[in-house]
Every structure is written in C-alpha cells, then in structure tokens.
Amino acid sequence: MSQFQGARIAIIGIGKVGAAVAYSIIHKQIASEVLILDIKEDFQDAQVQDLRDSTSFGISPRVKPGTWKECGQCDIIVFTGGTNQKGGESRLALVQRNISVIKSGFEQMKPFGENSILLMVTNPVDITTYFALKYTGLPPSRVFGSGTILDTTRLKDTIAQRAEVAPRAVHAYVIGEHGDSQVIAWSNMAIGGIPLAQILPLDADEKHIVAEFVRFKADYLNRIKGETSFGIGAVISSICSAILLDERNVLPLSHFQADHGICFSKPAILGRAGILRTLDIELEDGEVASLKRSIAKLKGVIVGTENPGPVTEMGSRL
Ligand SMILES: NC(=O)C1=CN([C@@H]2O[C@H](COP(=O)(O)OP(=O)(O)OC[C@H]3O[C@@H](n4cnc5c(N)ncnc54)[C@H](O)[C@@H]3O)[C@@H](O)[C@H]2O)C=CC1
C-alpha cells in the first residue's frame, strides 16, 4: 500500500451508498485513512464501529469519524449525503431536498484542502455536481460526479451476457444525464476492439430492450430492495484508485462542459490532478439528437432550481 501512504478519503453520508463506498475503499487498500461523517451522529458512530470490525484481516486504513473541517482537507471527499429516490420516482425529483443538503455541507467544510478533489454521488448527480462547482468555487478539474459510470457498467454487463464475454472486454459508453434521458453511444461500441455489429448484431428492437433495461435498472432495484449500493460502491472505489494512482483511466464522469455551461457525462481522462481532458466521441445523427435532448432537460432543471417560482400560501411553487 506504499503508493497510497498518506492518502485520506472522506465519505459524507454513511447510509446504504456511503457504507458500500466505505467498505469497497477499505478493502481495495487505496487509502491510509477513511473519515466518516453523517448528520445522524449515533448512526455514524455505529457505522464506523461496524466498518472497523472488517479491518483486522489484511492491510486496512484507519477508519474514524471526521469533523466537517477535517473532511474538507482530505485528498478525496466523496459526497453521498441526502435522500435516495423511491421506486417510481425520478432522480430529478430529489433536486430541492438534496441541493440544500450539499450546500450546507460545503459551507461547513470550507476552506477545502489545496488539492482536495470533490466527488459527487448524491442524486440527481449532474445537478448536484453543477451546484457543487458553484457553491465551492473549486476548479472544474477537481469537482465531478460519478455520472453515467454506473449506467455504463450496467450496459457492459448486459452486452457481455448476450455476447458471452467478460464485461471488461466490452467497450461502451452511456453519456448525457445519469437519469432517464441518458444516451447509449451504440455507434462507438466494440467487443475486444472489434465493432459490436461484427460480434453481436442487434436490431433496433433488441437495442431498445437493452437501453430500457439499463435506463430503468435503478428504478427496478429501488422498487424491490429500496436502494442500490454495491455497484456504486465499486464505481467510487475505482474512481478513487484512478485518482490516487494517477491511472489516466478514461471514465464517463459527470463534469463541467464549458460549451453548455452545465455538467453531464462524457468520457474523461482521470489522474491525480482530477479531470485532465474530456474526450469527444463521434456519434451518429440520432445519438447527437438524443444527447441534445438530454442536455436541454438538465439545463431546464438548473434554470428551475436557480429561479424557483414564488411560493404560494399553501407552500407549493407556482
Ligand atoms: N450517482 C449514482 O450513481 C448513485 C447515487 N445514489 C444517491 O446516493 C444518495 C444516498 O443514497 P442512500 O445511501 O441509499 O441513502 P440513505 O438514506 O441510505 O443514506 C443517506 C445518508 O445521508 C445522511 N445525510 C442526510 N443529510 C445529511 C447531511 N446534511 N449531512 C450529512 N449526511 C446527511 C443521512 O443521515 C443518511 O445516513 C442518494 O441521493 C442516492 O440517490 C445512489 C446510488 C447510485
């Protein structure tokens, strides 16, 4: 673990997702210290104690509670605090509730460490990432969200099962919103470097079935088990390892797109300094149109969040 010596990771929110993230980070051996913070203090302490019980069997980081100020100084701050969507509820329905959670968290953490990287998980993640940038004032290279990495993982797994190959042999991206308007870059997909159509020809109906499965997998899991956590736990520990090892891995992270003024997912090169470069995928016309719709939808949510209508006497927005 010498290459990670001294690396400190903070996890804000230690509910289902925070706990899965913590467990995955602890057992990937990528940090010296993992700091945990949750607004529910008893629950936070119980989670810390439970996680510590898993650390006696190999090389493990120190796991302990952290204050807001201590967390703000960590190398990576993973933000999972807030509410999860219920079955049948869109991620975008969480926006008002979760924006106030992240805002108050950032105010308490400031000032951030000189090289701290803020990794957003709280949904709707493209919107929380945008507001994280705005509220923290950190540079866009150091504030980004898990974006469509989880959707891409789900896509790779689905294609891999159909083609009977390992998921890691599938080259694929879901881009745009981590949500209902996400876009699969079918024209870019390959298995072992060979275009998908040569290995697994899919007609339009089959592509539609795959796309709907990927789009609504979180909703299916939320309806049945009330949460999704193992997948995002693995995603976040992989992102942390790409940062701390300066891996230069290419991942579809949600990050600031200067030409649109919002955050959404495109493949990006990730290293110790954060996002080093965005990569533009060549898309077919239909994919370009879908991506434009996804961007327009996210812009609409941001405008609506920044300019909420007046509150009526009954407490609802006009
Ligand atoms: N980006 C992605 O791919 C994914 C995002 N998520 C999102 O992660 C978030 C967390 O989900 P779960 O862990 O299932 O929810 P949960 O309800 O199990 O845990 C949330 C935790 O946040 C804590 N919290 C609430 N307000 C806080 C505050 N102001 N400061 C610190 N902690 C606070 C709560 O006490 C709770 O322990 C949700 O927004 C969910 O939608 C979940 C899965 C995947």
Ligand SMILES: CC(=O)C(=O)O
């Ligand atoms: C909850 C969520 O965003 C997901 O599992 O994709």
